[in-house]
Amino acid sequence: MSVGIRDVARAAGVSTATVSRVLGKGPVSEALRAQVEAAVRATGYRPNLSARRLRSRETQTIGLIVADIRNPFFTAVSRAVEDAAYAAGLRVILCNTDEDPEREALYLRLMEEERVTGVIFAPTTATADGLRAGSLGFPVVLIDRTGPPGLHDGVVLDNVAAGAALVDHLVERGATRIGGLFGSTSSTARERRAGYEAALARHGLAPMTRAVLPNAQAAEAEAARWLAEPGRPEALVVSNGLLLMGALRAARTSRLAVPGDLALAGFDNEPWTDLVEPGLTVVEQPVAEIGRQAMHLLFDRLEHPDQPVRRVVLGGRLVVRGSTRRG
Amino acid sequence: MSVGIRDVARAAGVSTATVSRVLGKGPVSEALRAQVEAAVRATGYRPNLSARRLRSRETQTIGLIVADIRNPFFTAVSRAVEDAAYAAGLRVILCNTDEDPEREALYLRLMEEERVTGVIFAPTTATADGLRAGSLGFPVVLIDRTGPPGLHDGVVLDNVAAGAALVDHLVERGATRIGGLFGSTSSTARERRAGYEAALARHGLAPMTRAVLPNAQAAEAEAARWLAEPGRPEALVVSNGLLLMGALRAARTSRLAVPGDLALAGFDNEPWTDLVEPGLTVVEQPVAEIGRQAMHLLFDRLEHPDQPVRRVVLGGRLVVRGSTRRG
DNA sequence: ACCGATGTTGAAAACGTTTTCATCGCCGCT
């Protein structure tokens, strides 16, 4: 039925070894190479990647495990990772965990069975804390989130600085009652909160924080509740793009004017944040660069398995818009 | 080094065939089954999927080929496809073509080499028109876009009706000079345009259309140019979410009030379309349903290879917002 | 002219599974 390397070899009058060498990079004389290439075209041969992977023990495949591809941050990072991967001749297997540790474990096991050459992973804190060094059969590069220090390569935003920058900016604009709305499952939210609290302390202000599951619905519900309370904040720092959207929705339904009644500042410079009235002040993450750096770290690790663990920390860019105009 | 099925067999005191049967669904006595399962746990065995795929000739893998995962429509559809696939025990290989026929061909070849069980594909017209029936080694389900009728299963929006509905709605609101901004590479844009033109004709109005590459930058540039011309339209029908964002940006930079100077209506009910001022009138596509239906068609096709070709046509939902308020 | 080095080629083993096929034991039936 399907044409295999034996058929090509027969058609070209050579051995399968020679065909394999033509396909790969082995030494073959020009004459035979031409014959084989002609035979490949004539037969319409397509190599069987499963067989190739089995024998060569190189799967040329990486896993990409994120919380939810619909989060625009992960969408953009994924696209950058995929571009870099395909350019290097690697396949990508994409998995969505929905921040569920069980699914994270499930997909990590899948990656072992696939014998992937490496994995790029944005883990929940629950999983990240239990991640041991050499326990998986492949190197892991963490993105957006970190685990215990020194165990895995990773690329993250300077979250502490970014959280602090938003607070500094709001204080400069005259805000004093500054609330913080953070996701509950990631080290990233924790770090942004740490930066937020440190900056507030530096200014002699008191923190007021709430934690929610990292999706827009939960954020909107929590923010709406919060904004209806008597001691509600007059400014809000929000730890990612989904939550920011939820917070804006809550402000709208609560009939609070932004920035008049409530200043708003968050993360992720998504296209809609400057179309919305007033534009939203955010810290922009270098999403494409994060994806590229992750692939770069992975390649380096594969080349030099024993090189010390590296963490790439990228700076965010504060984009000031109307949502933090001086009240 | 790595533990294989032979090691498990040795540890359990059985043959590799028995281990394989325990892992799969072969007939094994309870006693041996327990022994083998214990041995699997004890050895930490992980099956090698490459070997399994090679021998069993079932890759349990599908390809998902879209233009750009960053287009929120494809993001949402992909997520639905992946959920359905993983639930059925299938892996997904995701590819972005950027509407480039060469990359489409490249990825289709890759899918052949992967020996995928099927592919879900949103092709450009260039590729779709050349797609022959049995020429690839796997069934193809088209999404969002169609090829020559009768060749491939597919699931699409009722684009003609949706395009007409937007025009009807605008006419009802009093618009007469209604322009159309459409993507240039997909059958979907073509159909939406057909619906737009048919509806205009029905109302005795003249069409004015422009075609652009389907990305926000191109749309913004073209719309800005158009809106600066003397005979500019007073309403715009835009054929997808990316273009709609570009058109809105152009209206903003041209200092045209929406809907006062320019009414705006488009496709894809993305979260930002109701946050923006005024809310945008759109036809909402049932994105999750499209993904699920595509997987369903694929499963049906795999079970009944010779069943007649099916096309699932889903209806859109008109969501009326401020951007088409009566001028 | 001989020898070693170098480079090209093919036969056959190997990769880790699943599947085929034959064997064995057991049961129920005549």
Next chain:
DNA sequence: AGCGGCGATGAAAACGTTTTCAACATCGGT
């Protein structure tokens, strides 16, 4: 008691490649 059938099991083949290894030819140096 003998026999047919059936379910469980293992030995070995098979999946389609890459890789090893040995054989062979060619060539430059003595």
